[in-house]
Amino acid sequence: MITFIVRGETKSKMSNLADRMEEYLKKLLTLSPSGYIDIKRKELANKFLCVPSQINYVLGTRFTLDKGYLVESKRGGRGYVRIKKLQLSVENLLSTFLKDIAAGGISDERARGIIQRLYELKYISLRESRLMETVLSCLKAVEDSSFRDELRGLLLRDMLLLLIKF
Amino acid sequence: MITFIVRGETKSKMSNLADRMEEYLKKLLTLSPSGYIDIKRKELANKFLCVPSQINYVLGTRFTLDKGYLVESKRGGRGYVRIKKLQLSVENLLSTFLKDIAAGGISDERARGIIQRLYELKYISLRESRLMETVLSCLKAVEDSSFRDELRGLLLRDMLLLLIKF
DNA sequence: ATTATAAAGGTCAGTAATGGTCAAAGTCTA
DNA sequence: TAGACTTTGACCATTACTGACCTTTATAAT
Numbered sequence: 001m002i003t004f005i006v007r008g009e010t011k012s013k014m015s016n017l018a019d020r021m022e023e024y025l026k027k028l029l030t031l032s033p034s035g036y037i038d039i040k041r042k043e044l045a046n047k048f049l050c051v052p053s054q055i056n057y058v059l060g061t062r063f064t065l066d067k068g069y070l071v072e073s074k075r076g077g078r079g080y081v082r083i084k085k086l087q088l089s090v091e092n093l094l095s096t097f098l099k100d101i102a103a104g105g106i107s108d109e110r111a112r113g114i115i116q117r118l119y120e121l122k123y124i125s126l127r128e129s130r131l132m133e134t135v136l137s138c139l140k141a142v143e144d145s146s147f148r149d150e151l152r153g154l155l156l157r158d159m160l161l162l163l164i165k166f
Numbered sequence: 167m168i169t170f171i172v173r174g175e176t177k178s179k180m181s182n183l184a185d186r187m188e189e190y191l192k193k194l195l196t197l198s199p200s201g202y203i204d205i206k207r208k209e210l211a212n213k214f215l216c217v218p219s220q221i222n223y224v225l226g227t228r229f230t231l232d233k234g235y236l237v238e239s240k241r242g243g244r245g246y247v248r249i250k251k252l253q254l255s256v257e258n259l260l261s262t263f264l265k266d267i268a269a270g271g272i273s274d275e276r277a278r279g280i281i282q283r284l285y286e287l288k289y290i291s292l293r294e295s296r297l298m299e300t301v302l303s304c305l306k307a308v309e310d311s312s313f314r315d316e317l318r319g320l321l322l323r324d325m326l327l328l329l330i331k332f
Numbered sequence: 333a334t335t336a337t338a339a340a341g342g343t344c345a346g347t348a349a350t351g352g353t354c355a356a357a358g359t360c361t362a
Numbered sequence: 363t364a365g366a367c368t369t370t371g372a373c374c375a376t377t378a379c380t381g382a383c384c385t386t387t388a389t390a391a392t
Contacts, residue, residue: 041351051370076377078182079350127332134328135301138321155304162300166293217380242387245340
């Protein structure tokens with residue numbers, strides 16, 4: 001295979017920075033017993049000789065929820081970026097729900113159906129399901145129906161995301 | 167990497183000064199039968215190798231009233247800083263909260279404080295507290311600030327009433 | 333008593349250390 | 363060569379930490 005040098009690194013013709021970084025991070029993940037890794041954005045950028053925001057690009061295109069990853073971070077001194085690999089079953093289950101929601105809001109019935117499903121599958125407790133249903137009920141107070149649907153989608157998405165983090 | 171648990175989250179052991187100091191002080195509090203601890207600002211600063219004002223930063227960000235702590239101090243000779251963990255009953259918590267709502271909504275900070283304390287009092291689980299906090303965060307999407315406060319009050323009231331009923 | 337001094341603790345603005353966003357420019361590929 | 367993918371950099375947001383300067387209090391000196 002023909003290779004060439006870019007910024008000091010040997011690079012195969014078919015791989016760019018983003019791909020190499022993806023590979024590197026996934027390698028680290030497989031080596032991590034905890035199921036997640038913590039990185040420093042700037043350090044990684046230095047290692048790969050790129051700007052820090054490139055990290056965000058890689059995270060945003062390769063480590064998405066749809067692909068089974070969860071990314072959390074903290075700014076400020078001693079900040080970090082944490083990349084977590086989700087269990088496959090949870091990933092599959094939720095990604096369809098989340099896609100639905102992303103497609104611009106969700107109806108009350110559909111939302112309740114999802115909650116019910118999750119409860120039946122034992123991903124959430126009875127109390128948790130009731131809590132979420134209560135939230136849905138409160139949305140009656142929102143007059144604007146299209147905004148209500150949007151807010152409902154937003155709420156359900158964030159609540160589900162939160163619950164799968166645990 | 168060695169980790170420890172804070173409110174259900176794993177944190178890297180070598181986190182920042184503020185986090186370590188927070189841990190230390192909370193540990194002392196749990197070991198104190200009286201429910202409060204007295205410290206010397208300068209001594210603590212020496213122990214953690216930082217400037218005294220760092221103590222104030224930690225107190226101001228981690229030991230707030232909203233989070234259920236009361237900080238008193240005295241200057242001058244024989245001065246001290248006293249940190250007290252508040253022990254509020256659910257009844258007190260709810261009654262003051264309901265008064266707040268009657269007065270037209272509730273602030274985000276106040277709402278989070280209530281949730282935090284209910285968790286500490288073991289009336290709600292960690293997941294439930296997180297779920298509610300997520301709901302609060304989603305309210306950012308509501309433009310009208312007075313309606314937002316109102317909706318927040320409504321949501322929190324219904325959620326709490328539900329959880330306490332169970 | 334009055335005053336001076338030393339021994340606390342408090343404030344705040346500035347700096348450093350992180351991470352995030354977005355649009356523009358560059359590169360590849362069908 | 364158009365469209366998709368990649369890369370960059372300017373600007374933003376958040377959190378942590380420091381140090382100079384200020385206030386309060388106890389107590390020793392007068």
